[in-house]
Amino acid sequence: MAHGYMSHGDYVVQGSQNCRVTPLDGIRAAVGESAKITYAQGCERWSDDQSGFPQAIKQLGRRTSRVPDKLDHRTGEHVDVNSLNLVGVQADLIANNTAALVQQFYPSEQGGNALADVLFGDYNPSSRVSVSFPHDVGFLPVYYDYLNSGRAIGDSGHVDTNGTIVFGHQYAIGTPQPWYAFGYGKSYSTFKYSSISLNKANTTPRDTLMASVDVMNTSPVDGTGVVQLYIVDTIASVDVPNRKLKAFKKKICVKAAPRIGFAWAIRIIALKAGPSLDFKALKDIKYASATLSVFLVEFAVFVPITYITSYTLHAGFDEQMSYAVLVFLNLGAVFGRFLPGLVADRLGRFNVMIMSSFICSLFTLTLWLSADLVEPHSLGMVISYAVLFGFWSGSAISIAPVCISQVCEIQDYGKRVGTTWTIVSVGTLIAIPIAGAIQQHNNGEYYGLIIFGGVLYLSSTIAFIVSRGICKGWALKIKF
Structure with a gap:
């Protein structure tokens, strides 16, 4: 019912x-004090009593927005019916007093709010029916992929508006075609399909055939179009379905795209959405400590990555070798991006970040610094550092975002990650020029830059230890 039992x-x-939340509750919540909502029940679910019709019709007649409610209360397992008609006198109430119907299946506890969102346009529906709706129980079964036959569906019987009966085939009066077919759906938007094409004109059973189509929103309302791809076999020598759904895809189509182009339409959506930052969240000590930890590790990670090639040239090796060192670093990073993540599932993300940050600081302050101070410079030590640093620094890219997710609620994750990496971006911008300034201050020597990078990693290690303690506790065996 519009109000009461659901x-x-x-x-x-x-x-x-x-x-x-009933439909009436949802509508009242949606309009608030901006409109007066009147309600008349009309009839009970199972009753044949029509005494409430005049009041309901009177309410419908005096309102520009009319929302009659119906309920076909039949459900479910081992409770079948032999008719698809509405129970009681509901059909008599809505037959001549409504311009449209909204079908809402089991509505769930928030069904009233969901219905109000659709009725008032706050949500633009895009769903498609997964079953076909017949005209009557006598037309069952009805399904879209029925087998082809030698007789096409053609002159179905019908009754003209003047009452003349026109007899046809398949059914004397009526059509086997569904009222609403599989894949049917409504939206407040309208879409135009064009430039339909296939990547191949001829295929073999082993080929993959790709279809493409341009979808344009031709309405003044942003919406989501559902592209459905059906295939029809016109030459099969055996019975096959008349058509078969092979793929479907939802595509968001903004109203501005046809006029100013897709790229600018997406930019407009971003501006309308507003900034997704929440600096007030830094008042949360757990989130703030985790953000500081991530800031320091991201501050540190790009110093070796940026300067390892120029350092190799400075150490007296040729240009080809300097680029090769970067390849060695990325080779280690390939495994360093995912293997620490597997370990983190067992030991805890913060624990792995503590370990990897400390090892990066250790290798930087020992292996790389030693390679710089050894005369002549050791190429083996430089390559070893590049591979080992590449591996252990990978967690700064793959695990750091997960650390932020551990200290915030799911609904806050997007804004808080955006806030953290806005702050982190400042560190990544200034770390490289600061390191370069240190190198210039030391007359082009790299030992100060190397120490700077190692200390940054050591600082991030301490920050992760403190953040772990704040968030989960100080015991060594805690998995976090």
């Missing part, structure tokens, strides 16, 4: 029908 389905907690 069915949530077969297997639900007893009494759950009273834990709900």
Whole structure:
């Protein structure tokens, strides 16, 4: 009903029908004080009593927005019906007093709010029906992929507006075609399909055939179009379905795209969405400490990555070798991006970040610094450092975002990650020029730059230790 009892389905907690937002509740919440909502029940679900019709029709007639409610209260397992008609006198109420119907299946506890969102346009629907709706129970079964036959569906019988009966085939009066076919759906947007093409004109059974189509939103409302790809076999020598759904895809189509282009339309959506930053979240000590830890590790990671090639040239090796060192670093990073993540699932993300940051600082302050101070410079030590640093620094890219997710609620994750990496971006911008300034201050020598990078990693190690303690505790065996 529009208000009162609501069915949530077969297997639900007893009494759950009273834990709900009804359609009337949802509509009232949507309009607030901006409009007056009047309600008349009309009839009971199963009753044949029409005494409430005049009041309901009177309310419908005096309103520009009319929302009659119906309920076909039949459900579910081992409870079948022999008719698809509405129960009671509901059909008599809505037959001549409505311009449109909204079908809402089991509405769930928030069904009233969901219905109001659709009715008032706050949500633009894009769903498509997964079953076909027949005109009557006598037309069952009805399904879209019925087998081809030698007789096409053609002159179906019907009754003209003047009452003349025109007899046809398949059914004397009526059509086997569904009222609403599989894949049908409505939207507040309209879409135009064009430039339909295939990547191949002829294929073999082993080929992959790709289809493409341009979808344009031709309405003034942003919406989501559902592209459905059906295939029809016109030469098969055996019975095959008349058509078969092979693929479908939802595509967001903005209203501005046809006029100013897709790229600018996406930019407009970003501007309308507003900034996704929440600096007030830094008042949360757990989130703030994790952000500081990530800031320091991202501050540190790009110093060796940026300067390892120029250092190799400075050490007296040729240009080809300097680029090769970067290849060795990335080779280690390939494994360093995912293997620490597997370990982190067992030991904890913060624990792995503590370990990897400390090892990076250790290798930087020992292996790389030693390679710089050894005369002549050791190419083997430089390559070893590049590979080992590449591996252990990978967690700064792959695990750091997960650390932020551990200290915030799911609904806050997007804004807080955006806030953290906005702050982190400052560090990545200034770390490289600061390191370069240190190198210039030391007359082109790299030992100061190397120490700077190692100290940054050591600082991030300490920061992760402190953040772990704040968030989870100081015991060594804690998995976090």
